Amino acid sequence: xxxxxxxxxxxxxxxxxxxxxxxxxxxxxxxxxxxxxxxxxxxxxxxxxxxxxxxxxxxxxxxxxxxxxxxxxxxxxxxxxxxxxxxxxxxxxxxxxxxxxxxxxxxxxxxxxxxxxxxxxxxxxxxxxxxxxxxxxxxxxxxxxxxxxxxxxxxxxxxxxxxxxxxxxxxxxxxxxxxxxxxxxxxxxxxxxxxxxxxxxxxxxxxxxxxxxxxxxxxxxxxxxxxxxxxxxxxxxxxxxxxxxxxxxxxxxxxxxxxxxxxxx
Numbered sequence: 218x219x220x221x222x223x224x225x226x227x228x229x230x231x232x233x234x235x236x237x238x239x240x241x242x243x244x245x246x247x248x249x250x251x252x253x254x255x256x257x258x259x260x261x262x263x264x265x266x267x268x269x270x271x272x273x274x275x276x277x278x279x280x281x282x283x284x285x286x287x288x289x290x291x292x293x294x295x296x297x298x299x300x301x302x303x304x305x306x307x308x309x310x311x312x313x314x315x316x317x318x319x320x321x322x323x324x325x326x327x328x329x330x331x332x333x334x335x336x337x338x339x340x341x342x343x344x345x346x347x348x349x350x351x352x353x354x355x356x357x358x359x360x361x362x363x364x365x366x367x368x369x370x371x372x373x374x375x376x377x378x379x380x381x382x383x384x385x386x387x388x389x390x391x392x393x394x395x396x397x398x399x400x401x402x403x404x405x406x407x408x409x410x411x412x413x414x415x416x417x418x419x420x421x422x423x424x425x426x427x428x429x430x431x432x433x434x435x436x437x438x439x440x441x442x443x444x445x446x447x448x449x450x451x452x453x454x455x456x457x458x459x460x461x462x463x464x465x466x467x468x469x470x471x472x473x474x475x476x477x478x479x480x481x482x
Contacts, residue, residue, distance in 0.1 A: 231259065271336055274316030277308040285319055286344070289351040289395060294344060297388040305389055315341050319348070322449075329455075339378060342367070342451045347386070349448055350396045350419050363440070365420045365449035368428055372402050374453060375422045382420070396420065401440075403427050417443035 232254060241247035277294045280286045296306030311319075314332055321328045322345035330341055346365040353359035369375040379400045386394035397418040401410070403426070413421075417440060423431070431437040 272313035274311040274313040276310050285323055286348050287351045290348055293347060293385050297384050312337060319345055346420060346449050347396050362446050363417045363421050363444040367422050367451040367453055369424050369453045372404060372424060375400055375402050375424060378422055401427060414439050
């Protein structure tokens with residue numbers, strides 16, 4: 218690559234773009250503007266933004282080979298296209314912070330993660346949770362009940378995550394998801410709520426308001442009983458404010474130290 222050629226092309230493209238908005242009719246002013254632009258003057262000043270390149274943490278396959286993930290995760294965490302009837306692509310390639318979160322959760326320790334937008338924060342807790350459930354099913358220690366509660370600050374995030382879980386745990390599993398999940402945020406109708414209470418999922422997606430109601434209303438007592446073996450409590454976003462919009466840190470995952478996790482090698 219000729220980096221200088223790339224630079225010149227960028228400058229020329231930007232000059233052509235900004236110049237397309239200016240049509241000067243006065244010949245003296247037009248001559249002055251053209252002379253300034255030929256000398257390198259740009260208006261408005263150019264602004265270039267580059268997306269961060271996160272350090273690589275390896276593929277799901279590599280984590281399986283390292284013993285950090287159960288082999289079933291290789292089938293679950295891969296690119297999938299629901300629109301094309303469930304076509305499956307290659308396994309996911311993780312960022313380093315995602316791999317570190319898997320390692321910490323596998324060792325049964327809590328963690329707080331703060332990183333930029335679009336860095337795959339949700340996978341840093343979804344992968345360890347799913348891995349824990351499929352491991353328990355493989356070794357015969359799985360029992361019905363809620364293994365993880367994920368608390369969202371707004372329903373839009375819960376709805377989005379519900380779709381992602383449906384993609385990973387639904388596509389490619391015609392007999393049913395290997396790890397069950399459900400949304401319990403107050404958007405559900407009475408039939409759906411009763412179904413969740415009667416048959417609690419492995420992963421419960423909720424919000425802080427509904428979680429408080431679950432803890433205080435007698436009708437949800439069965440959900441509390443179903444969460445006696447809770448292994449993960451995740452707060453998907455934490456906000457701080459100092460008189461202006463504050464930064465967010467997510468997620469905070471708290472694996473139960475007595476939930477069967479082994480120290481990382």
